[in-house]
Amino acid sequence: MGLCNETTWRDFVFLGFSSFGNLQFLLFAIFFSLYLITLTSNVFIIIIIRLDSHLHTPMYLFLSVLSFSETCYTLGIIPKMLSNLAVGSQAISYVGCAVQMDFSASWACTNCFLLAVMGFDRYVAICAPLHYASRMHPTLCTQLVGTSFLSGYLIGMGMTLVIFQLPFCGSHEIHHFFCDTPPVLSLACGDTSMSELGILILSLFVLLVSFSLITISYANILVTILRIPSAKGKQKAFSTCASHLTVVIVHYGCASFMYLRPKASYSLERDQLIAVTYTVVTPLLNPIVYSLRNRAVQAAFKNAFQGKLLAKR
Secondary structure, three states: OOOOOOOOOOOOEEEOOOHHHHHHHHHHHHHHHHHHHHHHHHHHHHHHHOOHHOOOOOHHHHHHHHHHHHHHHHOHHHHHHHOOOHOOOOOOHHHHHHHHHHHHHHHHHEEEEEHHHHHHHHHHHHOOOHHHHOOOOOOHHHHHHHHHHHHHHHHHHHHHHHHOOEEEEEOOOOOOOOOOOOOOOOOOOOHHHHHHHHHHHHHHOOOOOOOOHHHHHHHHHHHHHHOOHHHHHHHHHHHHHHHHHHHHHHHHHHHEEEEEEEEOOHHHHHHHHHHHHHHHHHHHHHHHHHOOHHHHHHHHHHHHHHHHHHHOO
């Protein structure tokens, strides 16, 4: 006999939005609208960058890959959340929960590494503009993207294995709207201290490594910008980084709050608000701050609507 009696159920139940009662339909309408805009915007960005030859540069390549990664990340979470809100069923199978966690964690980690890659791209563009084309060659760009995907996949799988090797007994109610690591870990029985430590180490590795690389890149960028004699030149250089910095602050702020803290500090209402930010708002923020304020992408949008891009092909 183990330390606790494992139950025979193989389903989890989400409690994330159960307390909202009649407001669930309103939440469905809001989240569905935001998700539709996010999905359409990111897919359109990918298509526009693919069609417009003027955007075939490393910066826009990484932007299109980030849009793809964000799209995959939201696909693993939001459709199930919308389905639960629409039909009122909050259940997810044991295997389905593990798959959702693996999928969402892998793409979340991939996004962190991609943001670090984009920071490095901005560093080379500003600090070594004359060598940008030779340094950011297609082979290196492909390697950076491939490493981000592979690292994200392996770490996401590692997080999932750390949690789902634990026995689950007693309550099967997840105080969240998707199978995120902290709320699922809180349902495990027995001694979870080693698993908590494992999740903390993996989270620290992802966040600290990627954020450290971004910090190093921007430290060098700041030094370079301060050396620019004209105020207009400084403003132009900084404007190329503003969008990236905005997404980095929101992304790492939410991720650090959710994953770099002890299990005892979990709070249903507060955690849901943070989770909605990084699962619904942040993916919508990306196409807005990166593309809709970018003149080159705006020109590509205009050409697409006028049919010029398709005429070139």
